[in-house]
Amino acid sequence: xxxxxxxxxxxxxxxxxVDKERLEEAIWIDLVAPNPDEAEFIARKFDIDLQDIADCxxxxxxxxxxxxxxxxxxxxxxxLADASDQDRIxxxxxxVLLTQQKVLTIRVGATFLGAEVTSDLKRRPxxxxxxxxxxxxxxxxxxxxxHRIRPVERRIAYIQETILSVRRRDVAKGAFALSNSLIxxxxxxxxxxNAMSMLPKARNLQMTGDKKxxxxxxxxxxxxxxxxxxxxxxxxxxxxxxxxxxESNQLSTIMKxxxxxxxxxxxxxxxxxxxxxxxxxxxxxxxNAFWIVIGLSAVAVAGLWVMLRLKHIL
Numbered sequence: 001x002x003x004x005x006x007x008x009x010x011x012x013x014x015x016x017x018v019d020k021e022r023l024e025e026a027i028w029i030d031l032v033a034p035n036p037d038e039a040e041f042i043a044r045k046f047d048i049d050l051q052d053i054a055d056c057x058x059x060x061x062x063x064x065x066x067x068x069x070x071x072x073x074x075x076x077x078x079x080l081a082d083a084s085d086q087d088r089i090x091x092x093x094x095x096v097l098l099t100q101q102k103v104l105t106i107r108v109g110a111t112f113l114g115a116e117v118t119s120d121l122k123r124r125p126x127x128x129x130x131x132x133x134x135x136x137x138x139x140x141x142x143x144x145x146x147h148r149i150r151p152v153e154r155r156i157a158y159i160q161e162t163i164l165s166v167r168r169r170d171v172a173k174g175a176f177a178l179s180n181s182l183i184x185x186x187x188x189x190x191x192x193x194n195a196m197s198m199l200p201k202a203r204n205l206q207m208t209g210d211k212k213x214x215x216x217x218x219x220x221x222x223x224x225x226x227x228x229x230x231x232x233x234x235x236x237x238x239x240x241x242x243x244x245x246x247e248s249n250q251l252s253t254i255m256k257x258x259x260x261x262x263x264x265x266x267x268x269x270x271x272x273x274x275x276x277x278x279x280x281x282x283x284x285x286x287x288n289a290f291w292i293v294i295g296l297s298a299v300a301v302a303g304l305w306v307m308l309r310l311k312h313i314l
Contacts, residue, residue, distance in 0.1 A: 005038055006030040008114045008133075013126030015114045015133070028103045028133045032110045033057070046071065046099055056095025056106035063093070063191035065198035072098040072202040076195060077188035078111050079144045086155060087174040089148060089181035091188045096137060098204040103133045112140055131206060135214055138196075142221050145189070149225060152178070152232055156239070163243050172243060179236040186229040193222045264304050268297035 007026040008015045018026065023045075031042060034053070043050045047070045055061050056075060066073040073095060080090040092111070097104040117136045118124040127133055155178065162171045196219045199205065207215060275293050 004032045004110070005034060005042075006032075006114060010128045010133075013128055015117065015127055017114055026102065027130055028105070028114065028137075030114065031104065031106045033108055034106070042104065046097070046102070046104065048097060048104075052095070052097070053106055056093055057108055059092055059108060061093040061095075063188070063195040065195050065202065067201060067203060070099065072204045074098070074195065074199065074202070076138070076141055076192050078107065078141045079148050079185075080109060080111060086151070087178040087181065089178075089185050091185060094137075094141065096134060098130065098134065098202060100204055101130065103130045103137070105137060111144060116140070130204075131211055134205065135211060135218070138215075138218055141192075142218055142225070145185070145225060146221070149185070149228060149232075152182070156232060156235055160235075160239055163239050164246050168243060168246060175236065175240060175243065179233070179240055182229055182233045182236055186226065186233050189222060189226040189229060193219070193226055196222060260308060264301055264308075267300035267304060271297050271300070 005020070006029070007018050007020060007023060008028040008030070009018050009022060009025050010016075010027050015028065023029075029042070031038065031053075034042070034057075039050060039053045042048060043053060049068065052066070052068070052073050056073075061075055063076050064073075065075075074097075075093050075095050077091040078094040080092045092108050094111075095106040097106065117140050118127070125132065125136070127136055155174075159171050159175045159178070162168060163175060196215075199215065200207075271293055275289075
């Protein structure tokens, strides 16, 4: 696990990483998996409750907004994409602490760096205040989630095409993993949406009209992503139901075939058993008795096979 604390100042409307010596000038402090000494230093420096820092580092922490005496705490679920597994989508919490002059982020893993906050935007807005830093971070979190969700539609289409074919078992594991990931991501987006609706209550977040509009647009994006994952979740549920039906149908076909074969073999087995008894039977003294029994067995098997074919059982 990479442990690091980065300090950023605003220079000409851009974020620039600086050394710890310029802590007082920093507008954004980014803590990635801080050790206890680092966490205690930040808590003492900015009068932050150590429990709040610990909560932000808890992988299962829910999204929420809390108003403390000296700061506001915003916890959101951020994406943690695993490039090696296209069907697994993990989320981790990212805590955003707003003081009067600074933004502090606390997270378990470095999902993005300061230079990447606006790197994928065609029009990069200037960042000179903590409110602009906060909005840029929120936008980056949502964009990362959106970029991870977009390819899911193509993956679902492939699974849907394959799940009822003979190759369905090749995609079954991935289908179940994707379904579970969508459930978790859908829940995370709902909690993010609920937390963002509470942002107007933050005391250390001074939003002008333009910034309020931008925050509302981001909230709408989260709502759309939530609706999208809800739809994908329902589709995957239907696909997995179809997979279970196909597997059950195949098992039923196998059992029917085995039962039919057993039924066909009953008649020759019965004749062979009868002629193996130590009692008087027809053709007992006939030198061709063996072939007669074989012939009767063959006729019985052929007759039963024809009957089952006519009944569309075979």
